[in-house]
């Protein structure tokens with residue numbers, strides 16, 4: 001894994017500080033060209049992994065990358081699925097089962113319907129889960145996706161419910177079908193890691209908020225530090241600036257000092273900020289990728 | 293019930309969109325134990341039972357009879373709230389109920405009295421009161437920071453109904469569907485928190501945009517006992533918002549406050565009673581600093597914080613606290629006032645003619661309608677008919 005990963009919140013109007021900023025970003029990044037401009041700047045600055053939701057618009061970015069394989073030879077996508085709003089809105093409109101039906105992949109509909117339909121009848125989640133994963137992965141066909149993440153909304157929902165077998169289903173399918181490492185995003189790192197261990201998921205990649213403020217580090221900073229020190233997993237830190245609440249230097253210095261951290265995912269909208277973050281991190285870390 | 297050292301035994305009724313997230317949060321609380329869940333859907337029960345081992349029921353009353361419980365969380369469609377809450381209270385259970393509390397003011401009043409007579413802990417899921425910036429507004433108003441409040445604007449926008457469609461209870465008024473119950477209830481409840489019960493309302497518009505039976509847009513002027521007036525502006529057919537956005541703007545003689553989930557912006561004039569940590573002129577504080585952490589996070593601190601608050605109150609047997617039935621009943625009351633007021637101005641119920649052009653691109657797909665639908669206002673809507681066929 002690269003030590004610096006590029007996130008996508010800024011492209012899709014997600015900002016934890018201000019609706020106004022979120023809207024300004026949504027306007028600025030309405031065109032794929034604007035998004036590609038920033039991704040190119042990141043790529044040229046050596047930040048070559050794009051950790052992104054399976055938003056429809058990411059499909060357009062994937063198309064661009066596919067079209068210019070030479071330029072993007074080292075470009076990797078880390079898809080994070082599912083894009084939850086898509087499903088939440090569908091559930092509101094169609095109810096839960098209606099929503100599942102809506103997202104069955106278009107191609108091989110018969111096959112999908114059988115896998116999905118009979119798995120629904122048996123109340124068996126394997127079929128339907130793998131089906132939804134495949135539907136979300138379609139947009140990345142032919143591209144490098146060495147790590148595939150399950151989004152925090154789903155991870156933490158399953159974790160809270162105690163639906164632990166689903167983590168294993170996800171991990172196995174991602175490894176077998178896509179030759180990728182399974183990743184899990186969570187706002188509850190200390191609670192999640194032991195559950196993944198108990199499911200026999202070896203050395204999972206886990207991405208969570210890790211910042212000096214303790215912002216969205218449920219269970220508290222101390223529990224996070226303990227988890228990082230005492231458990232075997234590959235940790236990625238996100239929200240290291242706590243949405244801008246911590247000054248950049250202070251934020252990076254603190255996070256780079258955390259034990260056993262493998263990568264940092266950050267978002268930025270300009271070449272200047274990308275390079276600034278990269279250079280800050282380079283002062284504390286060797287930026288060579290960590291090999292698994 | 294007095295405080296106990298063992299975990300509170302709670303059941304969750306209605307495992308839909310909201311109930312599922314409540315179940316996850318409740319299940320993650322160290323001092324709550326999920327003793328059973330209840331849902332009408334066999335699929336939902338089967339999957340939960342098989343993968344999480346939770347005990348499930350299809351019948352709420354039977355669950356309450358058979359399972360030893362201290363409390364119940366109700367997240368079924370709104371129409372069912374009143375009777376389910378009543379059964380629970382009669383059995384001496386503490387109740388957390390999703391919003392809106394009831395669909396009839398009389399139910400709300402009776403249930404509030406019943407809970408009080410039994411000394412039970414009650415709470416309704418108006419989670420915005422647990423959002424840092426909205427709670428800060430309350431604190432500032434109570435401290436008189438912006439002087440005498442004259443006016444407020446409560447807003448809620450989001451992308452729920454974006455085309456003529458509707459296969460769920462949300463599209464039926466008698467079930468508690470519509471933007472009034474679903475969206476407007478939130479800013480209304482905040483206004484109740486800030487200014488108390490409404491004394492009168494006027495100029496209410498409950499307007500369908502794409503829905504057949506229910507309102508997609510809500511506007512009204514509301515008056516409060518302290519002399520404050522408020523406008524509400526609500527639209528759940530607004531795709532310019534990525535998700536639901538609730539906002540509050542309040543004008544006072546000594547300043548102005550704007551708040552949403554992310555931040556609070558406060559302008560204080562000369563002569564304002566400047567609270568600690570604030571200064572004259574503009575002040576901006578972010579949710580990141582105003583919102584405390586939670587033990588288990590799922591989808592916003594406020595959803596967990598309200599459950600933590602309920603659990604703590606039950607543990608300590610505290611009937612006071614945030615979002616008790618009495619406060620939610622005030623919101624039911626203002627909702628009823630809006631419905632009555634809108635009915636006196638019935639013509640505004642007609643969907644705006646622009647609804648048709650907005651659905652324009654879809655017209656090309658409309659085949660000859662098989663069924664003619666008569667609308668009260670006599671405007672046939674081809675796009676609506678298409679949806680009727682698809683929906684069946």
Ligand SMILES: NC(=O)c1ccc[n+]([C@@H]2O[C@H](COP(=O)([O-])OP(=O)(O)OC[C@H]3O[C@@H](n4cnc5c(N)ncnc54)[C@H](O)[C@@H]3O)[C@@H](O)[C@H]2O)c1
Nearest residue numbers: 306307308309310311331332333367368369370390391392
């Ligand atoms: N606080 C909020 O912001 C918020 C958001 C969404 C919903 N809600 C409220 O939560 C409640 C549920 O909404 P939802 O969106 O989850 O609806 P939903 O339709 O997704 O879920 C309702 C669930 O209740 C079950 N059910 C229906 N009747 C039942 C009965 N008699 N006994 C047992 N189970 C029954 C259904 O099978 C379904 O699973 C509503 O009152 C709604 O207003 C609040």
